[in-house]
Amino acid sequence: MRVVSGVYEGPSAHGILRVAASLKDVWVIFRASAHEEYFQVLWGPWARFEDRAPVSLSPAGGGTEDLEKDILEAVRRHPEVGAVIVARSDSALLSGEGVPEVRLPAREDRPRRLFRCPWQGPGIGENEAADLMLAELVREYAVPQEKTPEPSVNLFGAPVLDPRAEAEMDELQRLLEDLGVEVNARVPLGASLEDLRNMPRAWANVVLYREVSESATRFLKERFGMPRITTPMIGSAGTGAALRAVGEMCSIDGERVRKLVFRELARTAKLPWYTRLLSPRVLRGKKVAIFGDFTYAVGLGYALSREVGAEIAWSGTYLSHLEHDFAFHAGTFTEKTFVAEDPGEVALRVERTRPDLLIATHFEREAAGHAGASFLPLCPPAAVYPFVRLPLMGYRGAALLADAVDGALRRARRSSPETGPPEEPVWTGEALAALEEIPAFLRGRARRLAEKRARELGERRITREILEDSRF
Incomplete structure (x- = not known):
């Protein structure tokens, strides 16, 4: 943030x-x-x-x-x-x-x-420094320990100021306890230096947020042989895959894991039900674009492409130090991945793609509006939102995701060309290039003025000349 x-x-x-x-x-x-x-x-x-x-x-x-x-x-x-x-x-x-x-x-x-x-x-x-800081603390304090008698794991999540930090931890701890796996430590949120010292007691590390815990968990694996689970626990399939991995590493009976997964799918998660009921008529031909950090951007891409069947037009991140890892994982559900640190660059990609649904940070709200895309601000940073108690991870998170996607795509369908407002003017490549030369904090206003001028002239294409004319 x-x-x-x-x-x-x-x-x-x-x-x-x-x-x-x-x-x-x-x-x-x-x-x-x-x-x-x-x-x-x-x-x-x-x-x-x-x-x-x-x-x-x-x-x-x-x-x-x-x-x-x-x-x-x-x-x-x-x-x-x-x-x-x-x-x-x-x-x-x-x-x-x-x-x-x-x-x-x-x-x-x-x-x-x-x-x-x-x-x-x-x-x-900010995120790279958080990762390095936590790793330095873990290297300093973690010491060899006897493993806990019963299966246990450490949960590595997001630090303070992330609006979902505690809610994500609570949801995953609920699932693990139902599986018969104790939580040895929750790191970094609420952890003490004694908790850091005792981390090697756990049987494995569950990485909920790689941005902050990548280096620390790699060190624990190399120094103490502690395996780690890094599958993004977003969506029903991702959550189930991570729970099965925990079960294997903690020697939990496979039948117990299957029963937990089926029970949660029946009572908590709405995503599989939503997909079976609505996917054929709501998602057919819909384009989804995703931009955010690493964990949520990749996890949401997996869930929407594999569980919901949406077409992921592109997926991007602002974390340049994780570029190669991001391209590898996001490349499994989209052919177009990129890194961008300027909101203006992301806005231009949205303008060129005009997705039906944009899942991104709060900075992309205006870009979604101009492109006529439904918008879900599900990816950090979320600088203006209060703390929430609703997780996006786990099976409860899958239910929240199903509701959010359903509402967004229903809004997109209601505003489709058959039933919605007239088609917006289309930007030419030359005009978009000229728009990119305008400072980022002025682009939104320049875009609105150019579209307004094109409508006044009855033009369906915004050229460089119309953009320049609208600024006077």
């Missing part, structure tokens, strides 16, 4: 702050200019806990001596914390200021640790 308008990801400090604020026993020193107050968003209307976030500001520009004083002062004020993390804003990074080695006073039970995040850099985005 980014607070800055018009961009999909925040800088690296935002990812560090989100992971740290998700954990217990941790304090963050945010080294930044006085006006860079992103950390305040971690409490107030977005706060998950009643207490303020474990973050304090260390004003940049005062020298490393001041930073050392701020670190020691945080420990003095909060003697309960076991780890201190220093996160630097982009302006602090660009100033070349380093983080000093500081010897922290020890607690009675164990030493405190200082995390200086030397890997931070202006080119690292």
